[in-house]
Amino acid sequence: MRGRFLQCRMFPELQAADSPLLQHLNPEQRAAVTLPNEHALILAGAGSGKTRVLTTRIAWLLSTGQVSPGGVMAVTFTNKAAKEMMTRLSAMLPVNVRGMWIGTFHGLCNRFLRAHYKLANLPQSFQILDTQDQLSAIKRLMKQHNVDEERFPAKETQWFIAGCKEDGLRPGDVEVRSEEDRRKVEIYQLYEEQCQREGVVDFGELMLRSYELMRDNGPIREHYQRRFRHILIDEFQDTNRLQYAWIKMFAGDPTGTSGSSNAVFAVGDDDQSIYAFRGARVGNMADFVREFQVAHQIKLEQNYRSYSNILDSANALISHNRTRLGKNLRTDQGPGEPVRVYEAPTDLAEAQWMVEELRHLVRGEGTSEGIPRHEIAILYRSNAQSRVIETALFNAAVPYRVYGGLRFFERAEIKHALAYLRLLENPQDDTSFLRVVNFPPRGIGARSVEQLQDAARAARCSLHDAVSATTGKAGANLGAFVAKIDVLREQTQNLSLREIIDLVLQHSGLVEHYKTEREGADRIENLEELVNAAESFVTQEGFGRDAVALPVDELRQSPASQGLDANLPQLNEPAPDYVPPDAETGETLSPLAAFLTHAALESGDNQAQAGQDAVQLMTVHSAKGLEFDCVFVSGLEEGLFPSERSMSDYEGLEEERRLMYVAITRARKRLYLSYSQTRLLHGQTRYNIKSRFFDELPEHALKWLTPKNQNFGGSAFGFGSGYPSTRHAGGGLPRDLAPGHFASPPVPAQKAAPSHGLRSGMQVFHAKFGEGTVLMLEGSGDDARAQINFPRHGIKWLALSVAKLTPVA
DNA sequence: CGGCCTTAATTTTTT
DNA sequence: ATTAAGGCCG
Numbered sequence: 001m002r003g004r005f006l007q008c009r010m011f012p013e014l015q016a017a018d019s020p021l022l023q024h025l026n027p028e029q030r031a032a033v034t035l036p037n038e039h040a041l042i043l044a045g046a047g048s049g050k051t052r053v054l055t056t057r058i059a060w061l062l063s064t065g066q067v068s069p070g071g072v073m074a075v076t077f078t079n080k081a082a083k084e085m086m087t088r089l090s091a092m093l094p095v096n097v098r099g100m101w102i103g104t105f106h107g108l109c110n111r112f113l114r115a116h117y118k119l120a121n122l123p124q125s126f127q128i129l130d131t132q133d134q135l136s137a138i139k140r141l142m143k144q145h146n147v148d149e150e151r152f153p154a155k156e157t158q159w160f161i162a163g164c165k166e167d168g169l170r171p172g173d174v175e176v177r178s179e180e181d182r183r184k185v186e187i188y189q190l191y192e193e194q195c196q197r198e199g200v201v202d203f204g205e206l207m208l209r210s211y212e213l214m215r216d217n218g219p220i221r222e223h224y225q226r227r228f229r230h231i232l233i234d235e236f237q238d239t240n241r242l243q244y245a246w247i248k249m250f251a252g253d254p255t256g257t258s259g260s261s262n263a264v265f266a267v268g269d270d271d272q273s274i275y276a277f278r279g280a281r282v283g284n285m286a287d288f289v290r291e292f293q294v295a296h297q298i299k300l301e302q303n304y305r306s307y308s309n310i311l312d313s314a315n316a317l318i319s320h321n322r323t324r325l326g327k328n329l330r331t332d333q334g335p336g337e338p339v340r341v342y343e344a345p346t347d348l349a350e351a352q353w354m355v356e357e358l359r360h361l362v363r364g365e366g367t368s369e370g371i372p373r374h375e376i377a378i379l380y381r382s383n384a385q386s387r388v389i390e391t392a393l394f395n396a397a398v399p400y401r402v403y404g405g406l407r408f409f410e411r412a413e414i415k416h417a418l419a420y421l422r423l424l425e426n427p428q429d430d431t432s433f434l435r436v437v438n439f440p441p442r443g444i445g446a447r448s449v450e451q452l453q454d455a456a457r458a459a460r461c462s463l464h465d466a467v468s469a470t471t472g473k474a475g476a477n478l479g480a481f482v483a484k485i486d487v488l489r490e491q492t493q494n495l496s497l498r499e500i501i502d503l504v505l506q507h508s509g510l511v512e513h514y515k516t517e518r519e520g521a522d523r524i525e526n527l528e529e530l531v532n533a534a535e536s537f538v539t540q541e542g543f544g545r546d547a548v549a550l551p552v553d554e555l556r557q558s559p560a561s562q563g564l565d566a567n568l569p570q571l572n573e574p575a576p577d578y579v580p581p582d583a584e585t586g587e588t589l590s591p592l593a594a595f596l597t598h599a600a601l602e603s604g605d606n607q608a609q610a611g612q613d614a615v616q617l618m619t620v621h622s623a624k625g626l627e628f629d630c631v632f633v634s635g636l637e638e639g640l641f642p643s644e645r646s647m648s649d650y651e652g653l654e655e656e657r658r659l660m661y662v663a664i665t666r667a668r669k670r671l672y673l674s675y676s677q678t679r680l681l682h683g684q685t686r687y688n689i690k691s692r693f694f695d696e697l698p699e700h701a702l703k704w705l706t707p708k709n710q711n712f713g714g715s716a717f718g719f720g721s722g723y724p725s726t727r728h729a730g731g732g733l734p735r736d737l738a739p740g741h742f743a744s745p746p747v748p749a750q751k752a753a754p755s756h757g758l759r760s761g762m763q764v765f766h767a768k769f770g771e772g773t774v775l776m777l778e779g780s781g782d783d784a785r786a787q788i789n790f791p792r793h794g795i796k797w798l799a800l801s802v803a804k805l806t807p808v809a
Numbered sequence: 810c811g812g813c814c815t816t817a818a819t820t821t822t823t824t
Numbered sequence: 825a826t827t828a829a830g831g832c833c834g
Contacts, residue, residue, distance in 0.1 A: 077823065079824085105824075106823085107824085131823090131824085203824045207824095274821075275822075277821065277822085382821070383820085383821085384826095387825095404822085438810095441810080443810075444810095445810045445811085447810085601824065602824085619821065619822090622821090622822075641820095643820050644820085645820060646820080646821095659821080680825075681819090681825090682819065682826090
C-alpha cells in the first residue's frame with residue numbers, strides 16, 4: 001500500500017490506468033486528459049465530449065498532484081460555460097472551485113484588475129460599460145466635440161475603437177493613412193480620456209489593460225507566470241488577437257526554453273468558428289501550434305450525440321470548406337432516421353408545416369414515444385425569421401420560447417435603476433448621470449444638460465461636480481437632483497444591498513413613474529426582480545466570486561485554495577513566494593460595487609416565458625453548444641442562409657458553411673431542413689431559391705418530403721411542375737397533413753407569382769451575358785428586377801422592363 | 810420641455 | 825413591415 005502510494009506520487013502518470021476519472025473516456029479523450037505538462041491543441045468536434053475532456057483534465061492534474069488549485073487557470077467565453085465547468089469539476093473532486101481561476105476572459109480580467117487596481121491606474125470600484133453604455137458615451141463625446149455624425153457614425157466609431165483594442169492598439173499605435181483615420185484616432189483618444197476621467201472601462205479595456213499590466217510590470221508578470229502552471233482555454237477558435245496575446249503573456253516563454261513556460265491546453269474546433277465578424281481569429285489555432293511549438297495535437301472525432309445520417313450530412317457539407325485543419329466525425333450509433341427536407345411555397349406555409357410536424361412529434365406519432373417540447377429546436381439564420389414562426393406557433397397554441405433579445409440587466413428600467421446605483425458608488429460616472437438626470441422627467445431638458453456639459457468641460461470635472469456652478473431655474477432642478485443622489489448615498493451608507501436597492505427604487509421615482517405608464521406593470525415587476533437578483537447574489541453565490549478582488553497572497557494561503565481532500569497528494573511545485581505589492585489583504589469591494597460588476601459582466605438570462613415545456617426558437621449562432629433530440633433548420637435559401645452579405649467573398653461563405661455545420665450537428669435524433677420559395681422580407685416578397693448547401697449534402701442521408709425541385713423540369717415557366725404540394729411525397733412518415741390546417745390555399749406562391757413569369761432558380765438567356773440562373777426577384781411591374789448569376793459575367797441585377805430575358809427550357 | 814412625426818436601417822452576439 | 829432614433833412643433 002504504502003509503496004504504491006509513494007510510487008504514484010513520484011510518477012503520477014502511473015495512476016492513469018485505474019483512476020476513476022478516466023474510466024468512461026475513449027482512447028483519444030484519455031490521451032488528451034493525461035497529456036504531459038506541455039502545450040497541447042485538442043481539436044474537439046461537435047458532440048465529442050469537449051467540456052468533459054477539459055474538466056477531467058483539470059481534475060486529473062489536481063488529483064495526481066501535478067498542480068494545486070491555485071496553479072490552474074481555465075478560460076471560457078461565456079459565464080454559462082464557466083459555471084458548467086465549475087459544477088462538473090466539483091462533482092469530480094472535492095475541490096473548492098471558487099478559489100480557482102475559472103471564468104470568462106472578461107471575468108478573469110476583472111478579477112485581475114480589481115486586485116491590482118492601483119497599478120492598473122483605476123479606481124478600486126471602477127465600473128464596466130456594456131455595449132449600450134459605450135455607444136452612448138461615444139455619442140455624447142462626439143456631440144461635445146462637434147464631430148460630424150454623418151461622416152463618422154457613432155456605431156462605426158464604436159466598432160473602430162473596439163477593433164483597435166482587440167488588436168491591442170492604443171490611439172498612439174494606430175497607423176494613420178488618411179485625414180479620416182486621424183480624426184477617428186482623435187476620437188478614440190478623447191474617448192479614452194473620458195473613460196479614465198470617469199473611472200469606467202469597456203469590455204475591450206478589461207482585456208487590454210490586463211494585458212498591458214502583465215506586459216509592462218515585470219514583478220506582476222513573473223508572479224502570475226510562476227503561479228499558473230496550467231492554462232486551459234475553451235473554444236479557442238473564438239479567441240481574438242488580444243485574447244491570444246493575453247494568453248501568451250500568462251503562459252510565459254512559449255517555447256519553454258527558459259523553463260518558465262506553463263502548459264497551455266487549448267481546446268477548439270475550427271469548423272465551428274462562427275464569430276469572425278466580432279474579431280475571432282481561427283488563425284490563432286495555427287499560430288498557437290507554430291509559436292508554442294505544440295507537440296501534442298489530438299483530434300476528438302468520436303461523436304456521442306447524433307446518428308450517422310446527421311453526421312454524414314455534417315461531414316459532407318463541411319468538406320466543401322478549403323481552409324480547415326481537417327476532421328471527420330464518426331459515431332457508433334446506426335444511421336438513424338434520414339434527414340428530412342421540405343420545400344414550402346411561402347414562409348408562412350413553412351412555419352405552419354413545422355408547427356404541424358412538431359405537434360405530431362410531441363404527441364409521439366411516427367416515433368416510439370413523444371418528444372418533450374423543450375427537446376425540439378427551431379433554428380434560423382436571422383432573428384427576423386422568428387416572427388412568422390412565432391405567429392404559426394401562437395395560432396396553434398404551441399408553447400414556445402424565443403432566445404435572444406434583451407437580457408435582464410439590459411432592460412431599460414433595470415439600466416435606469418443601475419444608473420442610480422452606479423452614481424451612489426461613483427458620482428463621476430457621467431454616462432449614468434445622463435441616463436437618469438431627467439428620468440423620471442423632472443424638468444431638466446436638453447438645454448440645461450448641454451449647459452452643464454459645457455461647464456463640466458470648462459472645469460474639467462464630472463457633470464455631478466459641475467452642478468454647483470450652475471445657476472438659474474435649471475440649476476435649481478439640477479441641484480435638487482444631485483442633492484437627492486448625495487442624500488441617498490449618505491442614507492445607504494450602512495445598509496445591506498437589498499435595503500440600498502429598495503431605498504433607491506423608492507426615492508428615484510422610477511416605480512411611481514412606471515405606475516403611470518401604460519405598460520409599466522412589467523417594468524415594475526422587473527424592478528422588483530432586481531431586488532431578488534441582488535438578494536440571491538449576496539446569499540447564494542456568495543457575492544463576489546468574480547467581482548471581489550481576491551488578494552493573491554490570501555488566495556494562496558487560504559484553506560479554500562488548498563481545498564483538496566487531504567487524501568490527495570501535495571503539489572509538486574513550491575508556492576510562489578512573491579506577493580504583488582498592491583494586492584493588500586482584506587481590501588474588498590463593497591457589496592454594491594460587486595453587484596454592479598456582476599450586472600455588467602453577466603447580463604442575465606435572455607429567455608422569456610420560462611417554466612413551461614416549450615419549443616425552443618433561436619438563431620443558429622445562439623444554438624452553438626446546445627443539443628436537441630429534434631432540430632428544424634428553416635429558411636435555407638440563397639441570400640438568407642448563406643446570407644446575402646457573406647456570399648460575395650469566399651471567407652464569408654466558408655463561415656456560413658460552418659454555421660450550417662453547427663446547425664446540423666445540434667440534432668441528436670431527427671433533423672429537418674426546410675426552405676421557402678417566397679418570403680416576406682422588409683415588407684417585400686422575395687423569391688428565393690434553395691440554399692446551395694443542399695447540393696453539398698449526401699443524397700443517401702436525405703429524404704425529400706416534397707418533390708425535389710430540380711431547377712424546374714417542366715414547362716419553361718415552371719408553374720405546377722416544380723411546385724411543391726403541401727402534401728408530403730412519400731412513404732410512411734410523416735402522415736398527411738390535414739388540408740384544413742393551412743390557412744392559405746395549397747399553392748399560394750402561384751398567386752404571388754409575378755407577371756414576368758420568372759422564378760428564382762430558373763435558367764434564362766440574355767443576349768449579351770448568355771445563359772444564367774435567376775437568383776432573386778424583386779418588385780413588380782416596371783420596377784421588377786432580377787438578380788442573375790451569369791457564369792461568365794458574374795452576378796448582375798437587371799431591370800426586367802429593360803433587359804430581354806428568355807427562359808431556357 | 811415633451812409629444813408627434815419623419816426618416817432610415819434591417820446577419821450573426823458575448824462580455 | 826417594423827422599429828428605433830432624431831428632428832420639429834405646440
